Amino acid sequence: MTQADPTTPRSSFAIDVPDALLARARAGDRAAFEQLYRWFERPVFTLALRIGGDREEARDVLQDTMLKVLGRIGEFRGGGSPFWGWLRQIAVNEALMRLRRDKRLANEIGVDDTGVFAEDDAPLPPAAADAALVQRALAGLPASTRSVLWLYHAEGYTHDEIAAAMQRTASFSKSQLARGTRKLRAALASTEDVHA
Template identity: 70%
Template sequence: MSHPSSFAIDLPTGLVQRAQRGEASAFEQIYRRFERPVFTLALRLTGEREEAQDVLQDTMLKLFDRIGEFRAESPFWGWLRQIAVNEALMRLRKRNRLPATEDADEAELESHDVMLPPAAADAALLGQALAKLPDATRSVLWLYHAEGYTHDEIAGLMGKTASFSKSQLARGTRRLRDLLRIDSEVHSHA
């Protein structure tokens, strides 16, 4: 059920090279194409619009600073997404909102335990439900389901173990199911 990342945008040939040469119009085109995926990712990870706006600005500033470092062997969108994820997680860390301790309950997961419920297809409901989760849990869920990161990759990004990522995913999926079940029942009776 893994969706392609919303970042998976193909850029016109030569656009990145033009930006690397410092062409303002090339940067502007890259910004316009990636503004929404970066903002959405930041909003899902931080849970706050204002903070997501800051992450978007910081990500794009870093992009301007570092575009010279980009090497074309990997897709550009993957490289930019990495910057955005790091920026968002850094903000959570600054506010001490990522738990410092390892999560002890190592949940052995059945694959159906980590499938999102059908109501998750409703973006508004999903957004409301995700906002109720703890930051680390929400971040893991989004990186895993929406962005297709593996548990090892998430562990690396968050400075945790893969088992931390797995248990957050299991816990978050269960909680999200409960929240979405309640929400969709409320909506269906309305």
């Protein structure tokens, strides 16, 4: 995969998996697969949460992804690409598939596609409070816009790769990124005005 920008942070999925561990997992070694699960649980869950905006959905995506990896691990041949990239693509596909399905269901029953994160009444430390503000601002974006922002900025996907994953065009990805960035800035600016 080509990085969107050389300054893009390394993906949380970028975990070097030893060949011996992969060989054991392919051979059906349960302990080896459990190790892979522990290593990739947080990155898959985080990606699914950022794309879908719902913790329960993210847990479901995590389970579906890892079951798919378990069932298809024998198909991974490497060929110059890392295991984490293969697993990440499965996670992205699962999250986007669930997002498309949920959007179809929401359209059928007339619900909008914004997510809501649970809030805690206890005051947060400053860094956590900032993260919570960003999380709430992201939750207020449409799911497709939130997905593009996350895939581009956090995972380092290019617009062409996002377009392929979302079954759209690169210009769709670019416009969602621009629109999402504007809305995110506006939402964060309005919270700063309230706290000033």
